Amino acid sequence: MISRIYVADKKDPKFVQSYLFTHFFSPQELTRIANALTNPVLENFSINSFPKIKKTFAMEIGFKPGVTDNVAKTVKETVVDLFRGKAKPFEIYSSKIYFTETSYNPLIERAHIALKKHGVIHFPLEIPKVVLKKETPVINIDLAVSDEELLKISREGVANKDGHAKGRAGTRRGPLALDLASMKTIQEYFKKLKRKPTDIELESLAQTWSEHCKHTIFANPIDEIKDGLYKTYIKGATNLIRKQKVGKGQQDFCVSVFSDNSGGIIFDKDYLITHKVETHNSPSALDPFGGAITGIVGVNRDTIGFGLGAKPVANVYGFCFGYPEDKKRFFKDKNLQEEMLPPKRIIDGVIKGINTGGNCSGIPTLSGFVKFDDRYRAKPLVFAGTVGLIPKKINGKPSHMKKAGVGDYVVVVGGRVGLDGIHGATFSSVAMDANSPATAVQIGDPITQKKLSDAIIKEARDLSLYTSITDDGAGGLSCSVAEMAKESGGAEVDLEKVPLKYPGLRPWEIWISESQERMTLSVPKDKWKTFQKLMDKRGVEATIIGKFTNSGKCIVNYKGKKIMDMDMEFLHDGLPKHNLTTEAILPLPNLPLGKGEEKGGGLTQTLENLLAQKNISGFSFISEQYDHEVQGTSVLKPLSGRGRINTDAQVFRPVFNSNKGVVLTSSTYPSYGDISTYHMAACAIDTAIRNIVTAGGKLSHLAILDNFCWCSSNDPRRLAQLKDAVKACYDYAVGYSTPFISGKDSMFNDFKGYDEKGNPVAISIPPTLLISAISVMPNLHKTISPEFKKAGDIIYLLGETKDELGGGEYLKMLGVVGNNVPKVNLEKNLKTYLVLEKAIEKELVASALSVTSGGIGVALAKACIGGMLGCKISLDSIGKAYGVDVKLFSESQGRILVSVPPKNIPAFEKIIKNIPHTNLGKIIKDGKIIVTAGKNKILETKVKKLHNVYHSFSDSMK
């Protein structure tokens, strides 16, 4: 039987919730179910008849068959529980019915509009069930073919058998994204074995060797750098810093770096703190909500998968979008059928995805940023990161060590496997076009993961019920099992044992599916029963799918037949090396620098305009919809002060019994890369470090993370830009003694398609490097917030101002890139930061704000808005030779805007005497902001006005 239960709000239904059942329930039983799904105080239900409503039509939006339906899952649990596990078999599909035309994503959702006829609205009783065609489970692939054919297999995927019967070319399974050298290596390997590879073997290699998993661009030799960029500059910097720290008798706080799912450093004598930042760009371009939510819950699993399992204690995010007002239409295909989503849809969906993922999981979303550039129409960048906490030792053993033992069971826990997320890893390694697979999209289910997370890190871990754990992310089981098999020396899996969402999946699909909320563990035989019982009690599905071996092979069986038999060595290390070469970038033409001195009221307007720029103004509409106070740990929040300005760094207290605080921040300057990616990287590192110190963090206990989001990485000029940026990472990380502990790259953020007239269009994102930083401060009570506190306090600028408007927000507003990109003076800045640390340690400062985009002008405005106070400033003592716009808006690094109570001035001046500093003026009560140069008042406005300007973008997005 098929029945529908409708539930709607009594007073003012904005939508009707529909539950469609296939079942054998009696009418009485169905009413009992409907009662359980209705809160009688708020809602009414009806069965099979749509509620009587004064509307002419209604629009149903539900999920397409096979897409994760979390509401349906909850209803199923509720009904099973209602009948004490004795419910007759049933299936349930949820949907929402609206009374206005509502946008939906045809990639994952289905929509149905019903018009009112004879006074009633009627919805059909049709079931969106997954039906998969029966097909040969495993096929062998002939690789003894031409290079051209090899490339076709790589580009379009293995040919399905479906076409042959009809005498047409078969459909293809989607990109393997391997280059010719790799395809030939595979060809050679199987030639030696005298057999054809199976589809699962080929798909498995494509996953393991993908750019996404192997980071080939960072690993391969490039020009004269034989060991590649990662080993030489990123890992190289960390190794050198650690050695230097030990040599100088300082604490080497790195514990587990670059080897695990997250990077781990010391928090205190009892705990480690971990950090990891991921990107989920391609999935977010196709399905913004699904892409973002799986991004954040995915990186949560990188925390749960650190060592024996760390507890997620903070989420971070970063968004790079096209402008919300941009309405230009782009299509993937020449026939203009497949349209790319406009920025506003992407923005709304992505923001909501991080909201649901973080809020539902009970992890505070503390730190984040949002940037805009037209070029992010190519792909939005969605950064998602998680900080974790883990005791240093668990049952006497170091918690960051893990090793799957020979004979341990291969156990999968959490969600089931479906077609969702197939080819995610290989897909993100190519540009987006009409061949991009829709199955690459997944919907997250934070509650399934929360149950899994609690059962693992709050119980099973401390009972030592498993020996190793890792996340099922990119490449699914094919990567997680192969990765863990390295620890024991091999693995053998029986694929038919993997729990599926629906029948009919082919073995290769089961093996590489990226269905969410799953982790793979190695469970010793004698612990299995206890483990299974515990998982069962917590509502978490756990299944043995094989065992770890030391055979040196990764073997996969399906219904008793061996379908994959591969040497571990070839799987992991067979990927051929490929020499990358770069080509010099053309120097920039000489563009105008500053505009020169301005007089009169022009600058007031300029500052107000600058403050309204979306890259500068507040984004409280995001911060306040993310729960940043759950777990009760907040110290410095995302919004601060009377005027609720966005803070650059945030502080929290992960361990209640400790006074230690953790400081988080991130920084990126994509527009500087238009001039120099070297300085872009240097400035990002400098800013991240400065933000940390400004909030009260410590340089001596500060680690950084890199996320490279590049474009067209097969273009030697883009590689030259990359090499420059990575070189700067080395120089400045070593210079500041701040080791990299984790990183990730996403190298092909390009779009190739058509505009609405059918003309070809190619868009590439600006090369983007996100530097995230994490620091431990000894006493969280010394945290400093950025806003001005009190009239009468004296305002200082620490650091030097130079003519460095290039790539900055001021010139951008004037439509110019400029040439004088900010450069980092490591030696001077280091001194400044250490002096600031001392001043904060001695509690001499009332506020401290890191000067970044928009220069001193914007910094002053933000500090005033935050405190809802005015200030009287003179620019005279800042580098006299520059024009006032340079003084106000130059983005020179290494500067901090500080306010100091009068009583602390002598002590403060003593501390800062050996670093460049300027007494700018003082905070005043009446809310006026007055800036003078010489005898001229060059800027005058009111804090209330600036407050409105600063929040106007955010208010428009609410």
Add this chain to the structure above:
Amino acid sequence: MKHNKPKIIILSGYGLNCEEETKFAFEWVGGNVNIVHINDLIAKPGMLKEYDIMVFPGGFSYGDDTGSGKAYANKFKNHLAKELAEFLSRDTLVIGICNGFQIITNLGILPGGLTYNKNEKYLDRWVDLEVKGESPWLSGIKKISLPIAHGEGHYVISQKEYKEMEKRKQIAFTYTKGEICNFQNLEKNPNGSDYDIAGVLAYNGRVLGLMPHPERAMFPHQSPLWQMNKTKQKEGAGLQIFKNAINYFRKNKRRK
């Protein structure tokens, strides 16, 4: 029943997530606390008899699917209805915070219900509250500022029931304009709750449900005002609610 260290059960599982910080707050003020997964309580329902205080903490049980608090309340009702009635018949205390409040209204032990915020968006900010009702949980508190973080915090009640509740001192808190709203120029009742209600009482004040999170205000540094006045005090305002619960069992000598 008088004792110095009352036993407290904090429920967990299925997406509840504030149990650890709530445990810390109760332990700090002298409680003897166990976090118990609902499935473990269902397996041994008799254990509820050992406890004096039952806590439904904040969280996102079942992801708010089918309506906040509904699915968790269904599970509780299906298996533990008798034990709940027994627990309430003793001189015990119950608190439901945020999602916990949503759960216990769905359990039917508090009047009214909670629905979507007026602008349909999840919101995290601080609010000012005025104490209206009478309850052991609220001794000595007249005004207090606490944080909220929810998408379904709009309290719904009929006018008739409201009048009754007012008479019986069952309105625990109302949203009001106080030092936080004045500091950050915020509206007093951000979710559109009927009659500005932020928390309600039942069973002679022994059962409290509230949307704001007192456990997120147990340290002074959690307040948005802290940076203006970095007090050396160790305790935040929210801790008083937990202290009151403990004191109820310490002081309450001559109750029936």
